[in-house]
Amino acid sequence: MAQAKQITPRAQDFSEWYTDVIEHAQLADYSPVRGAMVIRPNGYRIWELMQRALDDMLRATGHRNAYFPLFIPMSFLAKEAEHVEGFAKEVAVVTHTRLRATGKQGKDAIAVDPTSALEEPLVVRPTSETIIYAMYAKWIQSYRDLPLLLNQWVNIVRWELRTRPFLRTTEFLWQEGHTAHVDEADAEREARLILGIYRRFNEEWLAMPVLTGLKTESERFAGALRTYAIEALMQDNKAIQAGTSHNLGQNFAKAFNVQYQTAAGGLEYVWSTSWGVSTRLIGGLIMTHSDDNGLVAPPKLAPVQVVIVPIWKTDEEKTQVSGVGSRVKTDLEQAGLRVELDLRDTMKPGAKYFEWEAFGVPVRLEIGPRDLASGQVVLARRTGGKAPVPLQNVTSSVTTALDEIQGALFHAARERREKNSIRGATKAQFIEFIKGSGGFAYGGFCGSPSCEAEIKQQTNATIRVLPDPEFRSKEVPRNCMWCGAPSIVEAVWAQAY
Numbered sequence: 001m002a003q004a005k006q007i008t009p010r011a012q013d014f015s016e017w018y019t020d021v022i023e024h025a026q027l028a029d030y031s032p033v034r035g036a037m038v039i040r041p042n043g044y045r046i047w048e049l050m051q052r053a054l055d056d057m058l059r060a061t062g063h064r065n066a067y068f069p070l071f072i073p074m075s076f077l078a079k080e081a082e083h084v085e086g087f088a089k090e091v092a093v094v095t096h097t098r099l100r101a102t103g104k105q106g107k108d109a110i111a112v113d114p115t116s117a118l119e120e121p122l123v124v125r126p127t128s129e130t131i132i133y134a135m136y137a138k139w140i141q142s143y144r145d146l147p148l149l150l151n152q153w154v155n156i157v158r159w160e161l162r163t164r165p166f167l168r169t170t171e172f173l174w175q176e177g178h179t180a181h182v183d184e185a186d187a188e189r190e191a192r193l194i195l196g197i198y199r200r201f202n203e204e205w206l207a208m209p210v211l212t213g214l215k216t217e218s219e220r221f222a223g224a225l226r227t228y229a230i231e232a233l234m235q236d237n238k239a240i241q242a243g244t245s246h247n248l249g250q251n252f253a254k255a256f257n258v259q260y261q262t263a264a265g266g267l268e269y270v271w272s273t274s275w276g277v278s279t280r281l282i283g284g285l286i287m288t289h290s291d292d293n294g295l296v297a298p299p300k301l302a303p304v305q306v307v308i309v310p311i312w313k314t315d316e317e318k319t320q321v322s323g324v325g326s327r328v329k330t331d332l333e334q335a336g337l338r339v340e341l342d343l344r345d346t347m348k349p350g351a352k353y354f355e356w357e358a359f360g361v362p363v364r365l366e367i368g369p370r371d372l373a374s375g376q377v378v379l380a381r382r383t384g385g386k387a388p389v390p391l392q393n394v395t396s397s398v399t400t401a402l403d404e405i406q407g408a409l410f411h412a413a414r415e416r417r418e419k420n421s422i423r424g425a426t427k428a429q430f431i432e433f434i435k436g437s438g439g440f441a442y443g444g445f446c447g448s449p450s451c452e453a454e455i456k457q458q459t460n461a462t463i464r465v466l467p468d469p470e471f472r473s474k475e476v477p478r479n480c481m482w483c484g485a486p487s488i489v490e491a492v493w494a495q496a497y
């Protein structure tokens, strides 16, 4: 990726814009392995901050972290019929364990050693239900062992043909929770609890508003009883699925024979859930907030929250402004903020502003000799607006600004989503909307998979969720938006990533 070119404006080409933002903010780069990406320090820091916040929420609700192996015996995938069908087309398979020197030159110098073929091939985890349930069968004996609430932070491989940084890559990072319960009600409570945690995490940390609801059968996780999801609307009016939580029923318990002794002395299969969010959230964050100048990072997840840029002409001025700059930096760091002091003398202030803007830093403090003479510094917000603040109150001014930016980003994103949502549209209006500006379209649904398939085929829109009550329209739709048959449930359609 060359650095010199400008960021393509959103209005010109949204997809180019997206990759330009990633490049200019140095979040990720393409790797020598097709479809896999390198997450650079700026991008990885966002992930670490996400991990910490979500991990705290999961821990606070009784979940513990563990680690299960990357390799899964191939036969395990076959044990749950729907599951194998869902993942068979995208798994990487390990068949050999050794290379050998051939004595030839160049790329032929090594070859797979045919004598090292594995008796049973291993798949690289596309998700870990199968290996985890194999272990749960050992660990769970009695109702006293339940609920078992585990999570792991790992990498996943799904052999994708069409990839985009963060949104869809062959290898990605995620957390996957896997829990086992005594009955369906407890598993259902867990699946819903996690959906609520995901929502809160997305809204409070990413400042990304989400719809919550149930997936239809065609969008359900392979092997699940019910899949719940959170869905967000990006600036190009396409949806992304930002997280899923599955009530797996007893499907995996039966496939892996995970039984427990009930309090009454009988034998029962456990009820289980699984749930995950991934580095895809970084793609969602980018497409929710960023602008034509580059990344806009919500303050809570910004790798750098404040950049201090001293301005000077003479050496004497430089000594003065950088002295104040480092004092301000220390104060802000003591207040728990992530701060950079930009003392590079190879760059003009304007060029520095430009670069830190592309990096998404929410607040910039400009410290010049004239400002100091009047006891102030200039506070510039990444989201617009610039004003002097008294030097003595700089910490409280900065923390207030960061809180305001975090809140304003969420409200702007929610307002944008609502402005780009339609309710109760007719078939013709729906088609015009989806093929035009796009967004979330709410409408009645007859429940028929063939209706769903026809809509997808003609408009490329899918049901993102059957929304939870709080998101449903005041007026209950009476007819299916597409076929006119009686509606059994309200649905939200959109084109999606």
Ligand SMILES: [Zn+2]
Pocket: 445, 446, 447, 448, 451, 480, 481, 482, 483, 484, 485
């Ligand atoms: Zn219909």
